[in-house]
Amino acid sequence: MIAAVLAQQPYPGFEAPDPAHEFNPTPIWEFTLAGIEFAITRITLINWLAVIVVLGFFIAASRKPKVVPGKLQFAGESVYGFVRGSIARDVIGPEGIKFAPYLATFFVFVFANNVMGIIPFAQVAPTAKFAIPLFLAIIVYVWYIGLGIMRQGFFTYFKNLVYIPGVPWPLHFMLIPIEIFQKLLSRPFTLAVRLFANMFAGHLLLVVFALGGIYMASQPHLTxxxxxxxxxxxAIAMAFFELLVQFLQAYVFTLLAATYLQESVSDGH
Structure with a gap:
């Protein structure tokens, strides 16, 4: 990142490049398909790299399973076991075990994209681009609503979703619109914004400290x-802190997905 900044920095003087430019890089390849314009950017390639790493990790970890696992198999089983036990089973219940592979996929995919923000030569998380968290949130949204309709029926599911039992009936005129907005309209947006905002802000903090160091080193004042x-x-310390945030955001995203699924399989209770 620092080398890239120095390469872009005009001299004499100091004019910092716009840090937000990393989230809107110049397209590497542009093409049109069915009348729709597509562009392959640096962030696209980083996202693809994260997918390849995740696929390679799980394929290698499960290729030759043994009763006494090797290091790679143990790492893969540990990640899956963590999601299976700490998220799927604890949040959804015994029935959540069947959803563990999907939730583990979400967790590892989100974390792999998040951690690209501190990997040398990548140093930007694709999840800091709003389109990717939004797409993941829409997948979760369609998943838990579709599952709820399949399990409970269309009208029963939406009734359980927005109707709060035991509340005086006049309050329903206020509470039902709030529940509709919160559970049916705002959820995919808030789920996406939570992940996007943390990754975006973390990257900007790293850039600020790095640019601050470059700026002070370029000045004639000894102080x-x-x-x-x-x-x-x-900047280095923030990178380690950002690693913790990247893990926590992958965990929170998966945890919320499991929470929404729990509503769909619990028959409203």
Whole structure:
């Protein structure tokens, strides 16, 4: 990232490039298909790389399973076991075991894309681009609503979703519209924004500390030059903190998906 910034930086003087440019990079390849314009960008390639890494990891981990697992098999089983036990079973219940493979896929895919934000030469998380979290949120949205309709029936499911039993009937005129907005309209948006905003903000913080170090190192004042290593040190420290955030956001996204699924399989109870 720092090398890229220095390459773009005009001299003499210091004019920092727009950090948001990394989220709207210049297309590498553009084409039209069925009248729709498509563009392959650096973020697209990073996203594809994350998919290849995830597929390669699980294929290699499950290729030759043994009773006494090797390191790779143990890592794959640990990731799946974590999602299966801590999310699928604990949130949904015993029936959640059947959803564990799907939830594990969400968790690993989101984390792999998140962690690209601190991987050298990538250093931008595709999930910091709103389109990817929104697409994932729509998948979860269609999944849990479709499952709810299949399990409970169309009218029963939506009744259980927005009707709160035990509430005085006049309050339903206020509560039902709120429940409709919260559970049917805002959920995919808030699910996507939560992931996108954290990844976007984390990347900008890293850029700020890195650019701050470059700025102070480029100034003639000795005090600023002496302070520049501290800015770089903070950028490194923030990278480790960002790794924790990336894991937590993958966990929260998967946990919320499981929570929504629990509503669909619980018959409203």
């Amino acid at each position: 600023l030059k002496l302070l520049s290593p501290f800015s770089f040190a903070l």
